[in-house]
Amino acid sequence: MSKKVSIGDASRSCGVKVPTIRYYEQIGLLSALPRTEGNRRTFDAGDLRRLAFIRHARELGFEIDAIRTLLTLQDDPHQPCSSADAIARARLAEVEQRIDSLNALKTELGVMIESCSRGQVADCRVIEVLADHRQCTHPHH
Amino acid sequence: MSKKVSIGDASRSCGVKVPTIRYYEQIGLLSALPRTEGNRRTFDAGDLRRLAFIRHARELGFEIDAIRTLLTLQDDPHQPCSSADAIARARLAEVEQRIDSLNALKTELGVMIESCSRGQVADCRVIEVLADHRQCTHPHH
């Protein structure tokens, strides 16, 4: 018999808020959790692992749908893992693009702050740069 | 007299979807746009500039509230631009942090994908890493 814990304990041990856990159950990301006589949800070790998996995947920016796919893959370990690989690769591409555009933004903000350090809004580059796309130092989009 | 254009033209020239423009007007990010006799919105050069400003700021990751502040600064050019500067600085710090965490994430995804054996899910590092946070190469969270 594995130990069963409450939703509060699950929340604390996985770092997922209580309402979020209930939400995950509601949308079927966690299968319906068994209840006590008093109608309280109980979590065994497997549920906790699944919850930790979800949390980690969310932190890495995977969408709920992608996580759903990853979870079904996890449930059937004899499948080829090309789907998981593809999902991770797609995510990597997204992340790389985001980094590029954030780097461009960083440069722009630096330039803005520099030239904004004196004077008034009338000649404030923050507004100028944002108002006129052509002044971007990098073609990030 | 400046030329007046339709919402469709504004959309095409600024790269903001028509319903989004209407939404911006609704939440007061664009002030109420003048209408034709037939009740159609008209946009002059200033409106287009403002819209481009908003679009650009959104792309750079500014929240609507920050943009609102920036716009009020733009509307009153006799203010010192220390507020805009503060917003830009806060934004820069945020952006730098986001870049850091995305770089850590990129590394992690890269390692995951690299070491995926392309075999079965059972040996797939992608799923394994997601299931166990301790395997993270970097403490990104």
Next chain:
DNA sequence: GTTACATCCTCTAGTCACTGGAGGAGCAAG
């Protein structure tokens, strides 16, 4: 002048991934 079609209008509701609150029930300690 009329017909066809694109574009526009308002209004409502849906999206994602939660988050928060109301109102009530269960449970463990003192």
Next chain:
DNA sequence: CTTGCTCCTCCAGTGACTAGAGGATGTAAC
């Protein structure tokens, strides 16, 4: 037995849009 905590369900709200219904207006061709 009461106090106080945790839990339950249900409903509404968030941000920043996005989509669709149903109807009005503008324009170009015939």
